[in-house]
Amino acid sequence: MKDRAFYLEKIFSPKNVVLLTLGLFYALFLVFPVGVALVGSFHNWNPLRGTFDFAGLDHYTRLFRSPLFWQSLFNTLYFSVVVIAARLVLGLGIAYMLFSKMTKARGFFRAAIYMPVVTPLVAVSFVWLWLYNPQFGLFNQILGTRHNWLFDRNTALPAVMAMTIWKDYGYAVVLFLAGLYNLPKECYEAAHIDGASAPRIFWHITLPLLKPMTLFIFVTSLISYLQAYLQILILTNGGPGTSTYLSSFLIFDEAFVKYKFGYASAISFVMFFLIALLTSVSFKITYFGGSRD
Amino acid sequence: MIKKRIQSLLLHLILIFLVVLTITPFVWMLLSSFKTNAEINAIQSSFLPREFTFSNYSSVQSRFNFLRYFFNSLLVTLSVTALVAYTSTLTGYVLEKNRFRGRNAVFTLVLATMMIPWFVTIIPKYSIMLKLGWLNMYSALIVPAALSGFGIFMMKQALASLPNEMLEAGRMDGASEWYILHRIVFPMSRNAIASIVIFQFLWSWEDYLWPFLVINSESKQVLAVGLRLFSGRYSTDYGGLFAAAAISILPVILIYSLFQKQFIDGLAASSVKG
Numbered sequence: 177m178k179d180r181a182f183y184l185e186k187i188f189s190p191k192n193v194v195l196l197t198l199g200l201f202y203a204l205f206l207v208f209p210v211g212v213a214l215v216g217s218f219h220n221w222n223p224l225r226g227t228f229d230f231a232g233l234d235h236y237t238r239l240f241r242s243p244l245f246w247q248s249l250f251n252t253l254y255f256s257v258v259v260i261a262a263r264l265v266l267g268l269g270i271a272y273m274l275f276s277k278m279t280k281a282r283g284f285f286r287a288a289i290y291m292p293v294v295t296p297l298v299a300v301s302f303v304w305l306w307l308y309n310p311q312f313g314l315f316n317q318i319l320g321t322r323h324n325w326l327f328d329r330n331t332a333l334p335a336v337m338a339m340t341i342w343k344d345y346g347y348a349v350v351l352f353l354a355g356l357y358n359l360p361k362e363c364y365e366a367a368h369i370d371g372a373s374a375p376r377i378f379w380h381i382t383l384p385l386l387k388p389m390t391l392f393i394f395v396t397s398l399i400s401y402l403q404a405y406l407q408i409l410i411l412t413n414g415g416p417g418t419s420t421y422l423s424s425f426l427i428f429d430e431a432f433v434k435y436k437f438g439y440a441s442a443i444s445f446v447m448f449f450l451i452a453l454l455t456s457v458s459f460k461i462t463y464f465g466g467s468r469d
Numbered sequence: 470m471i472k473k474r475i476q477s478l479l480l481h482l483i484l485i486f487l488v489v490l491t492i493t494p495f496v497w498m499l500l501s502s503f504k505t506n507a508e509i510n511a512i513q514s515s516f517l518p519r520e521f522t523f524s525n526y527s528s529v530q531s532r533f534n535f536l537r538y539f540f541n542s543l544l545v546t547l548s549v550t551a552l553v554a555y556t557s558t559l560t561g562y563v564l565e566k567n568r569f570r571g572r573n574a575v576f577t578l579v580l581a582t583m584m585i586p587w588f589v590t591i592i593p594k595y596s597i598m599l600k601l602g603w604l605n606m607y608s609a610l611i612v613p614a615a616l617s618g619f620g621i622f623m624m625k626q627a628l629a630s631l632p633n634e635m636l637e638a639g640r641m642d643g644a645s646e647w648y649i650l651h652r653i654v655f656p657m658s659r660n661a662i663a664s665i666v667i668f669q670f671l672w673s674w675e676d677y678l679w680p681f682l683v684i685n686s687e688s689k690q691v692l693a694v695g696l697r698l699f700s701g702r703y704s705t706d707y708g709g710l711f712a713a714a715a716i717s718i719l720p721v722i723l724i725y726s727l728f729q730k731q732f733i734d735g736l737a738a739s740s741v742k743g
Contacts, residue, residue, distance in 0.1 A: 185645055185646075185647075189646050190559060190562065190563050190567070190646050190650055191567045191569060191646075193559075194559060194560050194563040194564075195563075195575070197556070197560075197616070198560065198575065198578075198579070198616070201615070201616050202578065202582065202616075204597065205590070205594060205597075205613050206582055206585065206590065208597070209589075209591075209592075209593035209594050209597070210585065210589060210590060210593075211593075212592075212593035212596070213589055213592060213593050216592070216593070223596065223599075270484075270487065273480055273484060276480060278476065278477040279480060279481070279484070285484050285487075285488060286733065287726075287729045287733070288488040288491055288492060289487060289488065289491055290729070290732070290733060291491060291492065291495075291725060292491060292494075294671055294721060294722075294725045295495075295718050295721050295722065296671075296674055296675035296693060296717055296721060297675050297677075298675060298677050298693040298696055298697065298717070299675075299693070299696055299714045299717035299718045300494075300718065302696060302700065302710065302714050303494050303714055303718075304494065306498075306501075306707065306710070306711070307494060307497070312509050312510055312514055312707070314493070314494075314497050317514065342490070342491070342494075346491070347736070350733050350736055350737065351736065351737065351740050354736075354737035354740065355740075389740065392740050393740075399586075403586045403587060406678075410697070424586075424588055427588045428588070428678070431591075431592055437592050440588075440592065441589075441592060443588075444586070444589045444592075445589065447586065447588065448585070448586055448588075448589050451584075451586060452584070455584075
């Protein structure tokens with residue numbers, strides 16, 4: 177009997193259980209779905225009609241000719257660039273202010289600034305929908321206007337960006353602050369002894385040392401903003417017209433509103449490829465010629 | 470000296486201004502949820518409610534049974550979080566402390582899962598749920614979320630600093646691998662597990678698209694989707710909508726205020742090796 181228990185324990189060891197679980201889980205919820213999506217992107221695939229007919233490259237040629245695809249791609253890049261730039265600049269600037277020896281109640285400021293990051297995006301988007309309301313919204317009350325921010329082509333996408341920046345900048349503040357605390361003190365002491373000015377120390381010592389953290393924030397932001405759609409769904413639903421369509425929202429729309437699964441899968445793969453490409457390019461640029469730290 | 474004083478004053482004024490900007494939307498939401506609809510829509514409205522009313526909260530509950538959504542969210546989120554905490558620790562332990570061929574390949578696969586955007590897999594995953602007959606079941610919300618690439622990554626990093634001697638000592642005493650895992654590894658990685666619990670809780674709590682797709686009965690729906698359903702049905706009852714949003718946001722802020730240090734430390738830890 178002792179032998180049997182011994183073998184059972186060998187067979188059901190943590191290692192075997194983990195490998196079996198990972199294998200099954202990723203086969204079912206990752207490898208298989210990616211495969212099906214890839215194959216599906218070459219088919220007319222509609223679950224409501226039950227069709228799955230071969231369409232060749234039709235979806236890909238169609239999407240590259242579709243003005244809406246290009247518009248949403250442009251919007252996505254515009255949205256990502258603005259929000260990421262704001263996140264990095266605000267994040268670093270405010271982290272530097274909190275890092276200053278003069279600052280009191282640092283913990284309080286940091287906690288308050290990080291608060292929007294933890295709150296649920298759907299509910300927060302609704303609050304901002306009402307903040308922008310032309311009748312009772314707080315922004316119009318403060319400005320004394322009755323502007324319909326989200327129904328105006330010129331202000332709709334910037335309004336969504338403003339909300340996203342407000343929600344997420346605290347993430348970069350906390351990470352940059354952690355980065356600043358982890359910097360080697362010797363570099364600063366040496367620079368002080370050499371009589372370097374504060375701005376020079378910032379540009380020539382602090383900023384280069386924060387490069388890995390900046391890259392980390394940049395890449396995680398890029399990956400998440402290229403997939404953003406929820407704030408669009410709640411705030412503008414892509415409108416007015418199609419002026420605030422982001423690529424991920426377009427995929428959502430084609431798949432779960434129009435049930436064109438094949439076409440939506442084709443857009444998904446193009447976006448997936450773009451995300452992978454941009455991520456690896458940012459790694460290459462950051463470390464081009466430099467050491468890995 | 471005076472220059473220093475002015476600098477410090479300016480610095481704190483900017484920071485206070487930022488904090489005001491950051492929390493005003495929440496304060497405005499909370500105050501508005503105590504206003505009557507007539508007051509919200511009035512031409513001359515004030516920031517503070519003229520008369521406090523709790524009727525928005527009671528009417529949201531009586532018309533829409535918000536508590537039901539709340540408890541569904543809580544049930545799903547707690548189940549997913551507990552599962553992810555366990556599977557992440559178990560997997561992180563095996564990938565960090567067991568030596569076997571292909572270990573790095575497995576870890577690379579786990580990392581790669583974090584790079585796949587939601588939109589690539591969501592349509593086939595939906596079809597799988599359909600085939601398994603899991604549509605409109607809690608299992609559709611819980612099982613596909615039971616493993617987290619991020620969680621495994623975090624636990625593997627954290628367990629790297631767990632001394633091997635502790636595990637060896639356990640093995641010398643004849644403890645089984647499972648006993649070591651449950652009695653040594655789990656208690657010693659409490660902080661890392663706490664970070665994962667926090668992140669996973671927030672992610673599951675705010676998840677919208679997946680429950681929106683796979684759950685079609687209101688009695689099983691979660692809070693994030695419920696909020697949008699409510700706004701679709703009572704689109705002009707702004708008092709009720711403010712109350713509904715407050716019910717979704719305030720518990721999170723409350724938990725955050727209690728554990729904010731763990732929230733922030735957890736985020737910082739996730740990036741140190743990044």
